[in-house]
Amino acid sequence: MKATHKLLAGACAAALLAGAAPAQAERGADGQLNIIYWQAVSILNPFLSGGTKDVEGSSLVLEPLARYDETGTMVPWLVDVIPSLENGGVSEDLKSITWKLKPGIKWSDGTDFTAEDVAFTAAYCMDESGGCQQVAAFTDVESVEVIDPLTVKVNFAVAKPFPYGPFVGAQSPIIQKAQFADCMGAKAPECTDANFGPNGTGPYVVSEFKPNDVVVFAPNPHYRDAAKPAFSTVVFKGGGDAAAAARSVLETGEFDYAWNLQVEPEILTQMAAAGKGTVVSAFGTSVERIHTNFSNPDPALGDARSTLEGGKHPFLTDPAVTKALSLAIDREILVEAGYGAAGQVTCNVLPAPEIYNSTNNDWCKTPDVDEANRLLDEAGYEMGSDGVRAKDGVRLSILFQTSTNSVRQGTQALLKQMWQEIGVETELRNISASVFFGGDPSSPDTFQKFYADLEMYTNNFDGTDPEAYMASWRCSEIPSPKTNWLGANMPRFCSEEYDALVAEMAGTAELEKRAELAIKMNDMLMESGAIIPLIHRGGVSAHAVTLEGVKMNEWDSELWNIADWTRAE
């Protein structure tokens, strides 16, 4: 298998390193590792918290059956092979998947890791009263059967061409049945001891935990590789802000690894110049994009505002307008001002993995104000005396909302200026993230209600499979008062053709075919102007120059291979 090969290659690399410094090929020989996450870990049970910091913090302890490597390739982790149609792990009707556990793996308390634990994990998360936050990974799971102590079978209610939701990736690790058996359902939140110090199969165990402050880890004595991990202590500190975290690695050298450095690029560059650390980045599927409101957000419409019933948007449904808006944007400037190495210009809402990335929209990469102006002229929007275009009395005046965040506000300001050049007037509005993304149906400011013409935010999908993600833009996903404003189709984009493609993808197992369908959907969204993608965002982290083995990974936990991290002399 390709994946196995990759894993071996990784092991070889580690072995090579070990060879270079033989004294270090010993558990706990490299002293202390200091990691700083500017958002502190609040709980070490990823099923009870959706926060990246919590998921990644617990990934030192808890492991999934399989996970993604830095290229987005799935690698077996607690199993020997990834089940697939070819090797018979996935049933022909695509309704079940059978995992065969790697023998000999032990929990950190010394007991054996068995299929019972895997089945229990599913039962734990699928208990409705438990409030499991990773329940999305278990969508359509009908049952999880224990075949024998090392074999577990997941049955789906529907055909699942991509059955790798449960137990794959950092969001869906395995917890120990013995420890959590009494923590089912409503009792889940009250099991503080277990939630703060889960037993795991990973390289480290929790030795001290101060919620929202610091976690101290020690090597797992029962870790499957006797030579790993290399550090005797891991201090996982939280708090402060991204700049301070970056400073502690890059300038003062107090810490070895800092996560998610959303700092203005010039600051990062300046800090990196101190030479104590290296900035690393990796790209996943996050795209900063603008959603166009195809429905009419006119307040005069009252309850019908921003709904299909309220009618079409006066000018944004005209692809000429959205294309002109897109053409007017100099995305390079946006990258330079707000993202630096953590951003790339993109013209797709689905930019990765590579096979899904469309090249059909690359025209947007080169801004062309003249072309934009021409398009608008052609479409009949005439420049008014106030510098704003209008057609039939409808002025190209836009209300543009996003969440409160300094980079976003910078981007907003830049866009406003760029659009001014093509005769589009923009009013900016920013809303506190907790309200904007909060989903409170009584608030007028949520991103779902979309009481504006344009809105900007980032979204992505977990793992590497875009099926569910692309299904967001089906007609049935349009938020409306009837569905209590739930739904992911913010632009109110509705096309039968698109819905048909979604259905087709759900029944297609072959990867190339799936990619083709995804690209087609992506291109449809681009051409209609429902989405104006801006930047393909990556994660940025920094590590000390003395820290080796870091492989930045946006598909899984950044700390996915922490067992291989070592300290150079």
Next chain:
Amino acid sequence: MLTYTLRRLAFAVPALLAISFIIFAILDLAPSDPTAQLPLTIPPEVREKIRLSLGLGEPFAVRYWKWLIQFFVNEPLNLIEQWTGWSFGDGDRLRVLSWQTRSPVVDLIAQRMPQTLWVVGMSYVLGALIAIPIGVISAYRQYSWFDQFGTLFSMVGFSIPTFFTGLLFIVIFSVNLEWFPSIYDTTHEVTDWESFVFQIKQMIMPTMVLGLYNASQISRFMRASMLDNLGQDYVRTARAKGMTEKVVVLVHVMRNSLIPVVTVLALNLPQVFGGAIITEQIFKVNGLGQLLIGAIEGGDIPTVQTLTFIFAVLIVLFNLIADLLYGILDPRIRYD
């Protein structure tokens, strides 16, 4: 004095109940949604379930009553059990749980207490130690260069926001001079001389930043109080008795001047427990202040309610202590 104290205590009870209600009600109105921070991919039905699992479905009065019981009965009982080893009932009491960490809020507070007390408390002590001599000398040599400089110092100290001084300190002492760590290690334990030195080193910057701010306020107060007393007749009496200036100022005037200052110090002491939100953020001290701001940002209402109310209790308590201190320090009040 005793009845006075009892009276004050008696007043404190309804006051605290009123405060608890206000705090609970205001925070309850807050639009914080415990599920707001969840990833967008989580479906709304699940969000609703999570809300219910956090006890959000019940009416306001029930939740308030439950919270009162938890706060005033269950948590104190738990504390007593922990300290004494006794047990009351089955010990399976409903505790105030944080939404963010799902752990009892009181435990979190207990965990945060040491660093807050060390850093913020130390800065308070330091502030007072710096401020009192400055205040005394400034007042004694009123309008001298020392006084002018002291005034300038205290006003500058007061007028620069701590988030700025903190960052400045880090850039100078951590980045450029590499003297002190910029991030406070809350797991550090003092076991020997070396670790003690490290503890001192990591405390210096946050303590100084806060201490200077405190000192600037206390010194102004001390100066004013000294000036008030230096003009009193008894000072002339002391001089007429042939007392040295040292005795006149440090015994006669100082003793009187400290009365209001000490009470003000006691009144402001709850701030120490409240933590210094900004300084804690900057140096990652992660004390109570950081806990509070984190809870506010994370919409963790139970934590905010509990912390806020504990501060209120402390404020009421220290108000009482300040009154009593005043009585103890000032004999004129003691016997009334």
Next chain:
Amino acid sequence: MTDQPIPAGGATPAGGPALVAAPAMPKHRSQWSDVWRQFASHRGALAGMAVFLFIILLCTLGAFIHDVDPQKLDIRAKNQLMSWEHPLGTDNLGRDMLAQIIAGGQVSLAVGVTAMLLSLLVGTLIGVLSGYFRRLDGPLMRFTDLFLALPLLPLLLVIIMLFRDMLRTAFGPESGIFILIVFVIGITSWMQTARIVRGDVLALKEREFVLAAKSIGTPSRRIILRHILPNVLSPIMVSATLGVANAIITESALSFLGLGFPSDFPTWGRLLYDGANFMTLTPDRVIWPGLAISLTVLSVNYIGDGLRDALDPRIRGR
């Protein structure tokens, strides 16, 4: 009666022992000219006044002289140091710092002054009412105690979270948040003023001139307006100066906690906060707003100090 080495009270016009009381003073001086003379003799206060006036002038008239749009982005001119074109440099989006400081100053000063006025209004009202009317004293002071006992910062944060959006929709994003911040700072800082004013009113109420007014038959309302208020003016004015400084600082702390004005609405506190990370890259971004805050607070404090001395007859006599 005795001779007192230190002239007592304002009993004598010129200070010194009472013997200086003259049947007719050579020149007629009003009380305010006395206050001004004492104020002017306080060098710090005078300097503070000059600096404060300069800052006000800069913020009001500065925008006419340096007429650059503070929100104009010029990404190609980002992170610049001082130059003729941008006297105080630019920020990381290429906005002109001087223009931003001028615009920010207008907001910061407006916040400072309005919040102070609000807090004074509430504080004086409660202080005077509870000091003058014995029956109101208990309830109002308990009310004040309650406010003092409420931990303000958390509640303040909650109030902001609560009402921000309501006000935004009612008054628009900028004036909405302005009203909110002013309200929040004002409503959480009146207690000291109330206590001080109450104390002074209690003392004034016992003064014979109030009794004299009562014996004349002056109704309470006019006693308060004519006799009490003018005489509590000095603590009120000192509170006012402290209030301005306090409000500016609180606003900057709110900015730090991310609860102040929206990011495209510069205030000194926000400029300082936004610039903090650029401290080593473009020091101008922290020096100027920092200096502006410090100088304002410092000058206002010195003015307050001078006023306190000038308005205190015991000191004025000296």
Next chain:
Amino acid sequence: MSDAAALDAPRAAPTAETLLRVQNLSVHFPIHKGLLRRQVGAVQAVDEVSFDVLKGETLGLVGESGCGKSTTGRAILRLTPITQGRVILDGEDITHIEGETLRQRRRKMQMIFQDPQASLNPRMNVSGIISEPLVEHRSLSRKQMQERVYELMDAVGLRRSFANRYPHEFSGGQRQRIGIARALALDPGFIVCDEPIAALDVSIQAQVVNLLEELQQRLGLTYLFISHDLSMVRHMATRVAVMYLGRMVELAPREKLYSVPRHPYTQALLSAVPEPDPRREATRQRIILTGDVPSPANPPSGCRFRTRCPHAFDRCAVETPAFRKLSDGHFAACHLSE
């Protein structure tokens, strides 16, 4: 003290017209103590005091500090709440009138205060201070007002050019003149002078006293002259009342009181006053009272003076001596003078 005696006792000759009648006046300030703030007692600042003031006379009210003389004055002017008793001014019972009625009656009675510094609002100029009563009670034009202020200033001997000055620009004596002008503004018949000269220098005292006397003659004023200065009271008053610890102990026409004081307290008080005459002082036999004045919150039983009285005997502790008539116009409250 029986009611009848009290009503009858202090009345002066029936022929003279009575302007003010004070009957059994008590002013008690409650003391609250304990957990529930219960009233546990009262400071008996003024207790069962009765006297008359005749039209045109000056009644001197003397006593040491804390004896209740100022409180009596204020209670008569309804400036402090009356616990018990009646105050009748010009035939009208003003004890319980309130609001506008009381406001109207205030024109008839005014007060001159002890501390000329404290009794003038430092933020008002002379003209403002003197015209305040006029503003409150008369509707005069600006010009008439100005004229009246000038008239009053003339009357008390202040230069008209001082009208725009502030109190702090004046000396103590001049300030007291301003206070007197204010009291006169409404042409009151009755003025309570509450220690009007206590804060003034000797050489100034005489000026103010002369002014008061002159005004009395000119305007037919009636004074209640409260003072602790026995010599000055002897100079000013027609009749003199002596108070001790909230009670009135003796009341007599001036000459009688000073020549044949009947109450031991009055005797001690008179003997304690130092005279500017070295020869007399050297030979004078003083009655030196022992101890201090007891607290009015907890006054001695029976006769309040008994704890310091050189002649006290058993009955004094048991029975409160009645305030009774001794000879024409001479009243005293002492068992010895029965």
Next chain:
Amino acid sequence: MPLADGAPATAQQTNGVDDAPVLEVEGLETVFDTRDGAVHAVNGVSFHLRPGELLGVVGESGSGKSVTMMSALQLLPSPPARRTGGMVRFRGQDVDAMTPKAMRRLRGGEIGFVFQDPMTSLNPVFTVGFQIMEPLRKHLRLSKPEARKRAAELLAMVGIPSPEARLNDYPHQFSGGMRQRVMIAIALACEPGVVIADEPTTALDVTIQAQIIELVKDLRQRLGAAIVWITHDLGVIAGIADRVAVMYAGRIVEEGPVLEIFEDPRHPYTRALLETMPHLEGDRPQRLRTIPGQPPVLMETPVACSFAPRCPHAFDKCLAADPRLEPCGAAGHRVACWWTPPEAETEVPA
């Protein structure tokens, strides 16, 4: 009583004793710096105090009586007060030349002070015992128990009942008269040769004032200290003083034995002062005599007689030159006045 043993001075060391003066003040000048300029509060005051004698200094407020004494013993805060001239000698020793240490020993050790308001003059937060023991321990170097014993004796001496117990009380627990007794005990603690009493009875009621005057008379006989008694009350002075100095506008205008001053006042100011006072006995004048005008503002050193503007007898010379204190009449009687009263007018209204 051990204290009395220490000072076997007999009664009535009245005028005429030829002992060397304990305290001499010559040409004392003191200025207060105010914003309006320098106020000349004391303008060349000279007097001396013989052992055991009681000198009454009388004058209205602002006449400089307290300032003179405080300034002579360097108890005025500087600024604003400033000595501009004069010499002060204690037992022949130049006080101005003393070291601060010697100065402190002088104050409290050899000179005691009693101030006007005993409430504010005692430190509210220390017990009375502590405040009495302070000078005992400092100047007499007594041990704590010794000082305590002595303090109790002192309290007993000034007539405070159960002195041992009251040592532990705070000033506010004493009544006004008792507080003044405590002040007197402190002043007498180290058996000083001189006591400066600055309006010691002004804040007290007449009956209490009488008590204190009796006490001082009694103690004087027993201790024999010289006393400077500053007051504005001529009555008090008449009953207690041996000699009287009358001050006006920062200078002594008349000085002499008490009988001389009251029975043969030479200065128009003294005469007016005596006449303005009403009496408890004798004739009651229709109108009190008044002194027109106000005391002067001492913004500059006077070149003329300061009283001239208010003086009924003023003539040209009074405005041209400042009279000096010259002997007149009986022995020890001195007056600073150009005008000579006709014999007929020297009678006092008796």
